[in-house]
Amino acid sequence: xTALEALALxxxxxxxxxxxxxxxxxxxxxxxxxxxxxxxxxxxxxTATIAALGHNxxxxxxxHRRLALRGTDAALLIATALPGVILGALLIxxxxxxxxxxxxxxxxxxxxxxxIHQPDRxxxxxxxxxxxxxxxxxxxxxxxxxxxxxPLVIWLRARRATVxxxxxxxxxxxxxxxxxxxxxxxxxxxxxxAVAIAALAAGLVIGHAAGLTASTRLHARTLERATIALLIAxxxxxxxxxxxxxx
Numbered sequence: 559x560t561a562l563e564a565l566a567l568x569x570x571x572x573x574x575x576x577x578x579x580x581x582x583x584x585x586x587x588x589x590x591x592x593x594x595x596x597x598x599x600x601x602x603x604x605t606a607t608i609a610a611l612g613h614n615x616x617x618x619x620x621x622h623r624r625l626a627l628r629g630t631d632a633a634l635l636i637a638t639a640l641p642g643v644i645l646g647a648l649l650i651x652x653x654x655x656x657x658x659x660x661x662x663x664x665x666x667x668x669x670x671x672x673x674i675h676q677p678d679r680x681x682x683x684x685x686x687x688x689x690x691x692x693x694x695x696x697x698x699x700x701x702x703x704x705x706x707x708x709p710l711v712i713w714l715r716a717r718r719a720t721v722x723x724x725x726x727x728x729x730x731x732x733x734x735x736x737x738x739x740x741x742x743x744x745x746x747x748x749x750x751x752a753v754a755i756a757a758l759a760a761g762l763v764i765g766h767a768a769g770l771t772a773s774t775r776l777h778a779r780t781l782e783r784a785t786i787a788l789l790i791a792x793x794x795x796x797x798x799x800x801x802x803x804x805x
Contacts (some may be wrong), residue, residue, distance in 0.1 A: 571761025579769025600748035606704035642697025659800030666793030683716035779801035
């Protein structure tokens, strides 16, 4: 990995960590398109997972209050997601890099649409069977494209969780899924570059601090608009790269 590529990863990690620490969502979104452009799909997902785990630890270690955790919901999501983690790790070794770039780009754009359009809570999902399907889907997404947040957010909203409950419950769910995903991806031959991890660590630590500061000093709408603009650019770039490679 070149110095320029490492710097780009550090910047992407900074943006993602700032976004999630300020708004509660999005650390992997700017990272995934760049990682899939630089690395093979299994390695890209492993690296994104390590970055997400690092940010989870930062968030939990720097909290100065009790977690607003929905324990039953978190347990259901984790239990049902674990088979999906294994399934996703098996799938990713059979998918081409351009296909994954297209999938990541589409997922990022879909997530932006979710953030822009805040629909009413879907009452039909407010049940445990729906949570079982959501958990399985999130687990599969964890080890295929590395982006598992949107379906979890939708289900927790349907469960009428507060914003704080969503953030804290997701922190625990993400932590469990990332811990499970790393050895699972290793069994499929994925390895992470030490240079990439060092670059990501620097960006995550600085971004987390910046996000905490921004959350208290900047208007939430300003943060949201900046995050959305960056995500649209990242998602579009990933789709263009995947489309170009398929030609």
